[in-house]
Amino acid sequence: MTSRTDLLSALSGIVGERYVLTTAEDTAPYATDWKRSTTGVPACVVRPASTAQVAAIVRLCGDSGISIVPQGGNTGLAAGAIPDTTGSQVVLSLNRMQTIRSLDPIGMTVEVEAGAILQTVREKAASMDRMLPIAIAAEGSATVGGVIATNAGGLNVLRYGMTRDITLGLEVVLADGSVSNGLRHLRKDNAGYDWKQWFIGSEGTLGIVTAAVLRLVSVPRYSVTALLSVSSLEAAISLFGHAQQEIGEALSAFELISANSLDLVSRHAHLKPPITAGDWFILLEGASSLSGLRDAAEGVLAGGFESGWVIDGVVAESEAQARQLWALREHVTEAEARDGPSLKHDISVSLTHLREFLDDAEAALVDAAPGAGLNIFGHLGDGNLHYNVLFRPDHDQKAINRIVHDAVIKHGGSISAEHGLGQYRVDEWLRLAPESDLRLASTLKTALDPSGLLNPGKILPFSLLHTKAIRGVN
Ligand SMILES: Cc1cc2nc3c(=O)[nH]c(=O)nc-3n(C[C@H](O)[C@H](O)[C@H](O)COP(=O)(O)OP(=O)(O)OC[C@H]3O[C@@H](n4cnc5c(N)ncnc54)[C@H](O)[C@@H]3O)c2cc1C
Known part of the structure; x- marks a missing residue:
């Protein structure tokens, strides 16, 4: 058993x-x-400055049987970076490791430490006429x-x-404290298993990412943005098919916003x-190195009006x-x-079944949670x-x-399209995932982190079974 004093002193x-917060x-x-x-x-928050320090922390915690919760910008929407309430888990924050190690505008890659802020890396790439094509609204804090x-x-x-499609190489500290260096700047690499894929999307449960090589693209010289109101969801989906036809591979965003969402934005922002x-x-964006996009977007609008899919629309006249x-x-x-509390559902369903999913979910919610927004x-x-339910205190959240x-699974969808399972969706994943998925996940976790040292309770709660929880650390 490790005392809290011993732990803090060893981490210091x-x-x-000053980088051990207590x-x-x-x-x-x-x-x-x-x-x-x-x-x-948290037992404490530790803020290493290098991969070697991360490795030393992992070895120390492993030897003492103390769990680690990796954390970046803490913008995750599934509480994956938050420790449990026992006071026994160490939060390992990567926020001091922000170096952009290299940016190669010809090879179109950037090598960067894990704690670098997404926006900073995107700005650095832009300064060299390149783009890091990961665009999320949390880019100012997400790492x-x-x-x-x-x-x-x-x-x-x-x-x-x-992000999986944009990641070329990773440096990872494994649960035994060893460092796997796969910082290769290669588009093609079929030598052995593509092990970096095991860590992408693993929510800190298999290893700690300390650095990465990411793919860059050229900055599109031309872009067009349009906001359209459509007559129905079916119309939106038909319009998507039409836009793909007209704008082709230059179609870079096709976002759906409900009138309720715009009402929230109007009231709170x-x-x-x-x-x-x-x-x-629909918010539609096209981006390309070649001209002609505006004509293509206006063609989409005209076709949309003609077919009765589009009710009103505007094409942006300027970047502003x-x-x-x-x-x-x-x-x-x-x-x-x-606005208040909400239950977030980050779902994906094939466009063919989206309407049926919405109908089934809404019909069941009207009965089970009357008055929910x-x-x-x-x-x-x-x-x-993002199918988010604005519930009332008397509603049964579970x-x-x-x-x-259930409606997602009935229509062949996924209960986590992009936010991960974190803490929020673990029970639901265990309830709904195919047995073979759980078996494979458990095999991987046991192979890479046999003691359940890394982020226990996230993705696979039964990893807790293997954790030597140190009750003395509090
Ligand atoms: C306003 C807003 C908009 C968003 N929009 C999107 C969106 O459009 N698409 C989308 O996918 N997400 C979106 N998100 C969610 C969030 O921004 C992303 O999940 C982001 O990738 C989290 O990055 P972070 O550095 O904040 O990670 P954190 O929140 O700190 O951690 C997230 C998970 O990753 C693990 N982790 C963090 N760093 C490491 C590391 N170095 N090594 C191993 N594990 C690690 C943590 O343990 C945790 O499980 C949004 C969030 C907000 C607040």
Whole structure:
């Protein structure tokens, strides 16, 4: 058994005393999630400055049987970076490891430490006329390590893929404290297993990402942004098919925003859309190195009006106007948080079954949670909706989650499209995942982290069974 004093003193020996946070005041920002719905009690927060220090911390905690919760910018929406309430888990924050090690504009790669802020890396790439194509509204705080650990999606997945598709190499500290260096700047590498994939989206449960090589793309010289109101969800889906036809691979975003979402944005962020009418709105973006996009977008609009799918629409006349249209979409999550408590469902369903999913979920919710509000928005082009229920205190939250997720599974979808399982969705995943998925996950976890040292309780709660919890650390 390790005493708290011994633990803190050994950690201070690795990182220096000022980088081991122990008071409730100092650890508070690391103990509550972005939504302010989950608060844990860390044994302490440790802030290493190098991969060698991360490795030493992992070895120390492993030898003492103390669990580690990795944390980046703490913007995750599933409470994956928050410790439990036992006071026995160490939060390992990567926020001092922010170096951009290299940026190669010809090879189109950037090598960066895990604690670097996404926005900073994007700005650095932009300064060299390159783009890091991971666009999320939390980019000002989210870190490269967190984005990788959650396999973040975002606004441009349609064009560039998820973080998984943009990650070329990783450096990872494993649960035994060894360092796997796979920082290769290669597009093609079929030599053996592609082990970096095991860590992308593993939410800190298999290893600690300390650095990464990410793929860059050229900055599109031309872009077009349009906001349209559509007559129905079916119309939105038909319009998506039409836009793919007209704009092709240059279609970089096709976002759905419900009228309810815009109402929240209007009330809490004081932003109003320049068009009205309709229950659903589409924010469409095209981006390309070649000209002609505006004509293509106007063609989409004209075809949409002709087919009766589009009720009203506006194409941005300037970059400033495009940013105003995007602000409507980017403020939805924050406006919802300001409105009050909500149950988030980050679901994906194939576009073919989306309408049936919405009908089934809504019909069941009307009975089970009368008066609940819905905030539905998301990445329609990816089949990914944020189906968030604004519940009342008398509603059964567990029942609401089950209703939404049962409808998702019935229509062949996923209960976590991009936010991960964290703490929020573990029970539901265990309830709904195929047995073979759970078996494989358990095999991987046991092979890479046999003692359940890393982020116990996230993804696989039965990893707790293997954890040597140190009750003396509190
Ligand atoms: C306003 C807003 C908008 C958002 N929009 C999107 C969106 O469009 N798409 C999307 O996918 N997400 C979105 N998110 C969610 C969130 O921003 C992403 O999940 C982001 O990737 C989290 O990064 P982070 O550094 O904050 O990670 P954290 O919240 O600190 O951690 C998230 C998870 O990763 C683990 N982790 C963190 N760093 C490491 C590391 N170095 N090594 C191993 N594990 C680690 C943690 O243990 C935790 O399980 C949004 C969040 C907000 C608040």
